[in-house]
Amino acid sequence: xxxxxxxxxxxxxxxxxxxxxxxxxxxxxxxxxxxxxxxxxxxxxxxxxxxxxxxxxxxxxxxxxxxxxxxxxxxxxxxxxxxxxxxxxxxxxxxxxxxxxxxxxxxxxxxxxxxxx
Amino acid sequence: xxxxxxxxxxxxxxxxxxxxxxxxxxxxxxxxxxxxxxxxxxxxxxxxxxxxxxxxxxxxxxxxxxxxxxxxxxxxxxxxxxxxxxxxxxxxxxxxxxxxxxxxxxxxxxxxxxx
Numbered sequence: 630x631x632x633x634x635x636x637x638x639x640x641x642x643x644x645x646x647x648x649x650x651x652x653x654x655x656x657x658x659x660x661x662x663x664x665x666x667x668x669x670x671x672x673x674x675x676x677x678x679x680x681x682x683x684x685x686x687x688x689x690x691x692x693x694x695x696x697x698x699x700x701x702x703x704x705x706x707x708x709x710x711x712x713x714x715x716x717x718x719x720x721x722x723x724x725x726x727x728x729x730x731x732x733x734x735x736x737x738x739x740x741x742x743x744x745x746x
Numbered sequence: 747x748x749x750x751x752x753x754x755x756x757x758x759x760x761x762x763x764x765x766x767x768x769x770x771x772x773x774x775x776x777x778x779x780x781x782x783x784x785x786x787x788x789x790x791x792x793x794x795x796x797x798x799x800x801x802x803x804x805x806x807x808x809x810x811x812x813x814x815x816x817x818x819x820x821x822x823x824x825x826x827x828x829x830x831x832x833x834x835x836x837x838x839x840x841x842x843x844x845x846x847x848x849x850x851x852x853x854x855x856x857x858x859x860x861x
Contacts, residue, residue, distance in 0.1 A: 632790075662849075671750075671837050671851030672791070718789070732779040732798070732841055735849075737791040 631655070633738035635721050641744045647709035650741045654702070654723030661698060662735060663706050664720040672720055678704065708743075716745045748773045750840050750852035758858045759828050767823045767855045769838030775799075777843035780814065780821045785854070786834040794836075797821060828859045 634653040642648050654661050659680050664672035675694065677685040680701035689696065693712070698704040708715055718740040724733040749772040759765045771780065782794040795805065797814050805812050809826045825832055838852040 669853075671839075671853050673851070674849050677849075720791070722791075732796065734793045734796060735791075736793070737783075739788070739790050 633721055633723055633736050635719075635738035635741055637741055638739060639742050639744075641746065642711055643746050644713055645710040647707065648711050648743060649705055649707045650719050650721075650743075652704045652706070652721030652738060654704075654721070655736055658723035658725055658736070659701065660724045660726060660733070661704050662720075662722040662724075663696060663704070664722065666718045666720055666740070668717075675706070711743075711745045713745050716743055718742050748775075748778075748840050748842050748850050750838050750850055752836075752838055752852040752855050754855045755853075756856045756858070758860060760860050761830060762827050764824060764826050765828050765857065765859075767825075767836050767838075767857065769821045769823065769852060771819050771821065771838070771840045773819075773840060773842055775842040775844050779841045779843075781839040781841070782812065782821075782823050783837045783839065783851075784834045785837065791837070794823075825857075828857075830859050830861055833857060833859045 636651050661678040663675040665675055666672045674688055676683055676689045676696050678698045681698050694708055696706045720737055720740045722735040722737045724735045726733045751770045778799045780797045783791045784794055785791045795812055802814050811824045813822045835854045835856045837854045841849045
């Protein structure tokens with residue numbers, strides 16, 4: 630069974646440029662998460678989807694970040710414009726089940742390492 | 747607010763030693779879930795265990811064991827007879843049923859097992 634797929638693995642851009650990350654979750658997983666992981670820290674949740682609905686986006690900086698999961702399968706996270714402080718690893722995860730509480734095992738992708746110059 | 751503390755930033759042990767990774771959490775909820783994940787150098791987080799707040803039974807899985815104590819709000823992880831392949835960053839995480847953020851990770855403990 631294929632795991633969570635993310636692309637690109639690495640991205641280097643100049644500040645003020647736009648960037649997008651793509652995630653394809655494990656087949657059948659209706660819940661999808663985007664996390665940000667700074668160096669030496671734990672992942673921080675940005676947004677959680679149940680199917681195509683964003684059920685928790687309270688930590689997403691909406692002035693420059695946006696996300697979509699149009700058909701309830703794959704998802705795109707966008708930053709426009711990127712800032713130096715956005716340099717980090719962006720992780721995508723998926724899980725079975727739904728509901729307000731995240732108690733199911735999450736399967737993570739390899740992440741996209743973003744460097745903003 | 748929910749919070750997860752992993753006071754040990756880095757630990758180094760020699761192969762075959764036992765090592766315990768500490769996790770202390772804060773929550774005002776009575777129903778919550780605790781997790782441990784492993785992040786090897788490749789970067790992908792790997793799920794190790796989930797525990798709900800009503801189940802304080804300790805668990806053993808091969809060389810891994812977990813000690814959950816609600817009285818001290820701790821969920822510690824022990825690796826017995828450590829191996830070089832255990833070298834990774836280990837994260838403890840908390841999810842509350844009724845309050846707070848959806849899912850919170852601790853800062854992680856970097857474990858280095860030396861041959």
